[in-house]
Amino acid sequence: xxxxxxxxxxxxxxxxxxxxxxxxxxxxxxxxxxxxxxxxxxxxxxxxxxxxxxxxxxxxxxxxxxxxxxxxxxxxxxxxxxxxxxxxxxxxxxxxxxxxxxxxxxxxxxxxxxxxxxxxxxxxxxxxxxxxxxxxxxxxxxxxxxxxxxxxxxxxxxxxxxxxxxxxxxxxxxxxxxxxxxxxxxxxxxxxxxxxxxxxxxxxxxxxxxxxxxxxxxxxxxxxxxxxxxxxxxxxxxxxxxxxxxx
Numbered sequence: 001x002x003x004x005x006x007x008x009x010x011x012x013x014x015x016x017x018x019x020x021x022x023x024x025x026x027x028x029x030x031x032x033x034x035x036x037x038x039x040x041x042x043x044x045x046x047x048x049x050x051x052x053x054x055x056x057x058x059x060x061x062x063x064x065x066x067x068x069x070x071x072x073x074x075x076x077x078x079x080x081x082x083x084x085x086x087x088x089x090x091x092x093x094x095x096x097x098x099x100x101x102x103x104x105x106x107x108x109x110x111x112x113x114x115x116x117x118x119x120x121x122x123x124x125x126x127x128x129x130x131x132x133x134x135x136x137x138x139x140x141x142x143x144x145x146x147x148x149x150x151x152x153x154x155x156x157x158x159x160x161x162x163x164x165x166x167x168x169x170x171x172x173x174x175x176x177x178x179x180x181x182x183x184x185x186x187x188x189x190x191x192x193x194x195x196x197x198x199x200x201x202x203x204x205x206x207x208x209x210x211x212x213x214x215x216x217x218x219x220x221x222x223x224x225x226x227x228x229x230x231x232x233x234x235x236x237x238x239x240x241x242x243x244x245x246x247x
Contacts, residue, residue, distance in 0.1 A: 004087035004161060007080045007142060007154070008066060010073035012040050014144050018078055019047035024155055025081040029055045032063045032075035044076060053078075069143065082155055088162040091131065092175055103198035105177070106242065107133040109165035109214050110205030111235055114140040118149020119236035120203065125153040127243035132157055133172075133200065137164045138211075165202070165210070169217045172200055179218040181210050182242065184232050186221035190245060193222055201242045203235055 006027065009018060018024050029048040035041050048055050064070025067077040106124055111117050117140045124132050140146055147154050162168040169179050178195055181202040202218060204210030215221065224233060224241060233241075 004090060005082055005085045007082050007085065008068070008077055009080060009144065009147065010067040010069055010077040011144055012044065012074045012076050014147070015076045015078045016040060016044050016047060018080060019044065019051060019053070025083075026051055026053045026078055027081050028079040029053050030063055030066050030077040030079075031055065031057050032060050033057050034060050035075040041076075068141070080155065082157075082159070084156055084158045086158075086160050088133070088160055088168060088171060091160045092171060095175060101195045101197055101199070103130050104243075105129065105131040105133060105160075105172075105198070105200035106239065107165060107168060107172075107179075107200050107202045108135065108139045109202050109210045110138045110208065111203060112138070112140050113206055113235075114143065114145035115149040116140075116206060116234065116236045118146040118151075118154070120239035121146070121150040121157050121159075122153045123236070123240040123243045125150075125157050127240075129243050130158060131160050131200075133160045133162055133165075133168050135162050135164045135168060138205075166213045166217060169200075169202070169214055173217070173219070178220070181215050181218040181221045182223070182238055183209060183215065183221040184223050186223040188220065188222050189225050190222045190242065191225070193220075203239055203242070206235055 009015060019026055063077060067073035106129055121132060142154065173179055176197060178197050178199040179202060180199055202210050202214055224238060
């Protein structure tokens with residue numbers, strides 16, 4: 001199983017819902033040996049058997065390492081196959097030599113509110129964004145809150161997992177991508193930008209925006225023009241404008 005294409009969810013209700021969703025592809029069910037017999041646990045096991053899902057039991061410590069949230073996993077975790085997920089290394093290794101201006105990507109940098117992350121993913125999926133670069137550091141984890149806010153679109157989203165935003169920017173630039181940071185203080189408007197090559201738009205955190213290191217490494221900065229004294233937009237709203245804007 002390709003770990004870069006695997007999303008592990010946890011919690012009894014989310015796991016049961018995922019096992020009951022025919023559009024999802026569950027691969028492995030993890031149960032704590034300490035689970036007490038109960039109706040929902042029996043339902044989870046029954047659903048997994050019907051789907052032909054491999055069931056493994058673990059001691060509590062091992063399950064906590066699998067779920068990465070021992071306090072909230074309720075003794076249950078499920079590995080799901082997400083075909084659009086990828087690692088940055090694999091994504092770059094399969095790139096075509098010629099990239100066109102039609103390619104649009106979004107990179108999250110310091111977006112820590114799970115609801116904002118989920119809504120951003122939903123907008124990007126709806127707009128057909130080619131890639132959502134998702135750092136392991138400084139961004140809300142792909143957990144139940146993000147999944148809920150995305151209305152389930154996480155499972156089919158083109159999520160490219162990377163270690164951190166700065167190294168992602170560096171690697172993308174080395175392969176010819178244009179990096180555009182969304183910044184309220186930028187001189188150029190998003191709506192005046194007409195890319196001639198593949199562009200990745202950086203969406204910064206709710207309070208501080210993109211990191212100074214990422215901003216220095218980017219090719220340019222863009223802003224969204226606003227009136228009536230409004231200084232900034234919620235990052236999820238910015239994400240929707242970026243995702244749906246056609247140059």
